Amino acid sequence: MLVGGALLALLFALLSSSLLVATFDNPLDVFFDLVPTGAALYAPVCDPGGEVVDFRFVRLNPAGQRLLGLPAQPPRTFREYYPHSVPTGIFALYCAAYRTGQVATYDVPYAGDGLDTFFRLVAQRCGDVLVVNFTDMADLPHSAVEAALRAAQAAEQLARAEIETQRQRLTEVLRQLPTQIATYHGPDHVYTFVNQRYQDYFPAQALLGRPGRQALPAAAAQGFFDLLDRVYQTGEPYHGVELPITLDFSASGRGQQLFINTLYHPLRNSQGEINGVLDFSYDVTEQVRARQQVQQLNQDLEVRVADATQAALALQADVLAAAQRQVQERETFYQVFTQTPAAISLKRGPEHRYVFVNTGYQALFPDRVFVGHTVAEALPETLQNGILSLLDKVYRTGEPYFGHEVPLPVPGPKGTRQAYYTFTSQAYREHGAIAGISTFAYEVTEQVLARQQREAHQNELQRIFEQAPVAIAVFRGPAHTIELANDLQLAIWDRTREQALGKGLFELLPEVVAQGFEQILTGVMATGQSYVGIEAPASFTRHGVREEIFVNFVHHPLREADGRISGVVAVITDTTEQVRARQLVEASQRQVQALNEELTATNQELLASNARLRRTNVDLDTFIYTASHDLKAPIANIEGLLALLRQQLPAETQRVGLVPRVLGMMQESVERFRLTIAQLTDLTRLQQVPTEPSQPVQLAAVIEAVRLDLAPLLEATDTQLTVTIGECETVQFAPQHLRSIVYNLLSNAVKYRHPDRVPQVQLRCRAAGQQVVLDVQDNGLGLSQPQQEQLFTLFQRLHAHVEGSGVGLYMVKRIVENAGGTLTVQSQEGVGSTFTVTFPA
Incomplete structure (x- = not known):
């Protein structure tokens, strides 16, 4: 052990020292070849995910060549030469040493792949290579204790190798895990998921969707749901080892005791709040029973078994933690896929068999069953519409397919409707090979129909604009760029549509720059107030000749949704002839x-x-x-x-x-x-008929008829009308003309009311000798002296905020004077006005 470690340290130092390499003629080669024990340099072989799956020989020293019977640079990889390195734990040792950078030592018997000996291995990472020193310990003398220790170490390494193999196949294990897995939601621990192994323990119970205490009262009575309460409330995981539990699995009334190892782990939502608990447990009854029997053996065996059990539990905890993380990740993806508004499906294999569809996808075909069926079985119509062929191509080539606004008939309660979808079908891979296809689809029917409708409306609006009996144009921006102009407007300008659209108005018609229209348009955009032009002169160059015309026009501001003025619409009538x-x-x-x-x-x-x-x-x-x-x-x-x-x-x-x-x-x-x-x-x-025949007219009846005509206006303005006829029951006058006089005077009294007070109008009639005098007095805006001088002029309007044409009072005055009477006014600005009509005798 010490010799191997010292040699590895020296090898590692030489590999790391650029000074020695620079000073001597490659001393690493010399030392590497002189080491009396086997030494090898390996480079890792990784999968696309960066996980080490094998090692490639970089160099093998002469001692190693003799021990292994291989050349200095073997052409095959480590696992190709030594497949037994996986079950013996040697490959796992190398992976751990390369991953951690720590020195790893391992005494292991190796029988297989042409070898039958006992190796002492020492491994450590140096840069991008793994340095391994190995010694054949078979020929060295060993004590009985050392031999027993080696045997125990070999057994332990075999267990480690098995655990490592299980770790590498974790994904497959999770799918078919022979443990009980369940997830609970909320403080009542409502079952949201149980795997088949868990459900098999309770074949007569329906668990999903039910609170745990209600579904399994026997487990609740034994305190298991109290443990779940603590995990849910504190957020601290609970790891129970060999917990006894008595359950009536067959509903026969006789309980059976089991022992389980369990891990309760809190589940959190995207905000980090605890919303459930993961239950990961497995039956260790047989192990507990066996251990209870083994405990009767000698103390030495008991100690060794206990040590091995502890190590196995530690490894199992690692596996459980990894499983919990993967379950959590899969649950997260499941929740995301389930709640997304898109339609999502996962299909596996070249036959495209559904393994997952979310709610959005199922809603497209509510009466179809997807999971477990192929696309051709679940959606036979795809054979005719070409979708199945597209999926085959994606699976075969690995190239994604993007469909934009694809029409798709969708069945519904009221029959089949035409829908539109934008979707992506993309291959997904496992271990570098295509395993299936994922499809993400979004319904864009509303957007497509809305766009089609907008286009139809725009075309209809364009047609209407083109046929409008007045000239219409739309200008945008400070340069007054022409956005729209109908044929009548283009005819006024003597320009084609291609010449006009997209150009500034005064770029198109430079001859009108000095005619004041630019200031008008700028003012409308700046103030937001419409501008009305009556018989405005305008000079254009038409057919090569400068020509003056007259137009009535309205320039009105165009506002965006936020109230910002972005342009002006112009409605124009050519009044040149008039x-x-x-x-x-x-x-x-x-x-x-x-x-x-x-x-x-x-x-x-x-x-x-x-x-x-x-x-x-x-x-x-x-x-x-x-x-x-x-x-x-x-x-x-x-x-x-x-x-x-x-x-x-x-x-x-x-x-x-x-x-x-x-x-x-x-x-x-x-x-x-x-x-x-x-x-x-x-x-x-x-003017054609100066006077109409006069006759006695009931003044009260005329006034009442006018009042009824003006009733909506009087009520809307809260006008207080006071009528005093006195002795003037009849007036000798043309009936229609008398009505026109009363109507115009009363309506003007209300229309030109003062905004700060309630309108009060008094109509009085009195006799003055042989004549009849009619007064209409109001408390409205009143008139200044210059306004009074212009009051009875034809087409004269003194208050722009009130609609009118300036003809009414002119006509009243003409009617009265043609009949031989008079019409006068007395007014004070801001106080009110009194109009006096004197009828002839």
Whole structure:
């Protein structure tokens, strides 16, 4: 022993010393060859996981060559020459020495592989090689005690070799482990797993899903579940050795005593909290009975048996700990696979036999049985749809297969539905060879259908935009990049879609940079306020010629989900023809005014000028009437198309992106056009028919009819309306015109209310000689003096926050004055206004 250890130390020092190698002519070779005992250098052979599975001869000294009958560099590996090195424990010794770097000594008899002797082995790792010194002890004299000790050591090493063999095959042992394994969940120790060996002890009991004390009251009475309570509460494992337990295994009423070794170990969840206990136990009844008999032998044998038992228990504890770790790892993976929303399956062998499916996979085919069956048996339809062929290719080549949004008919309670899956099928290996295929699949049906629906909606929206009767464009970002433009908008710009989309507006149309549109767009994005342009002039280069047009437009901000403004939508109407016509009218009016000034010189010229002026006014009225009449049909068509669009678009589409904004803006534009046309029509009628026949009209009935029309507005604003008619029961006036006067004055009194107080409106009627005077007084916003001077001007609007066209008061004044009456106003800004109508006698 000392000689071998000293030689190994010297060999190790020489191998580690770069100084000696540099100083002498390879002294290691000289010493290695002169050592009188066998010496060998081995290099490890590892599997893909880095585990040492064999050793390769690097060099064998002459003494070793003589002892083993091998050359200096044997061509085969250590285990190929000496397969008996595994059961004798020699290979395990070498692995331990290489793994730990510690000196390992072993006296072992070796009978086999052409040898029959007793070796003393000393091994230690040096760098990447294992240095072994071995001595043939067969020819040396030995005392009887030493011989007995060697025999005991040989027996112990044989036991160690067997344990090492079991350790290397741990994975297979765990699958078919002849021990009782169970897992419990929660403080009531509900059974969540029992292996077959455990269940065999209780063939008449259903254990899974039941609390332990309820399932096995006899075990509970003997304190075993009290031990589980302590492990669960403290987190400290419990290791019981040869615990006696009496159980009625056959339900015959007669108990049987056994002895078990058990390990109770806490199980923890991903947060580190204890949520269960692992029960790893095995029956040692035979060993206990045998030991009880052996205890009657002599004291020396008893001591040796006790020592061997202790060593075996230590090794068994190591095996149990390793088993517990692997069970915990498998349980962790099982929980992850079970709870993941993906569909997961594991298939084994070239026939693709299911060994595991999680809940998500089973839910795809709830009426199918998978585990234990092949894919062809469980899913015969895979023979026709090609999936089985794909699995065969993955198993044969080892190359994974990735399927993206693959359509798959899935049976359900209401019949088969078309689903889409993205999945991966990948081979897994054992000991370097393909053992099976794992499949991970995610259902993406909702995403695929949603994308298809979005694409259909986008195409439909694009079609609608292209057919819209107004020009529409969408600009994004500070450069106002053109994202969308329909055909009418492209026609205004005289550009193709390819020329426009993706370019900045003012990059595409540099001629409009100085026309103020850039400032308008920038202002809309900065303030978030819409901008409305009426008959705005714009100059474009169209067909190579600079051309001025007039447009009505609305620029509206586009907001993202977080409220951030990212662009502007523009709705534009070309009003060039209308503006040109009105300009002609205005030019005619200017000419008439010039003629009037000239004709003041003589009565004759004045009469002629008046005649021309009347004709011009008739033409103007005719034009306004014609224009308003001709616009009704297009507006009705637009409104019909808009209503049809709302009916055809699904409700969810009307809430997507720009759709609700654009539809709302289009509806508002239609309503404004309708209101303006209606008021222009009324205005034309007033001019064509200056006065309608007057008749006695019940004023109270007219006021009540108007109040009913305005009831929603009055209730919504909590307006307090006070009516005092007095002696004015009837008014001599055209009924329709009287109603228009009352309606306009009352509605304006409510619409222009002050935001800080409850609206109060008083309508009073009184007689003033032969005339009837009607007052409408409010406590609203009131008017400044400059506002009062502009109040009755056509199309004049003094408060932008209230909808209107600026025609109402102009019409009221025309009606009253055409009938020979007057309309005046008294107002104070911030206090309120009083409108006074004087009807003729």
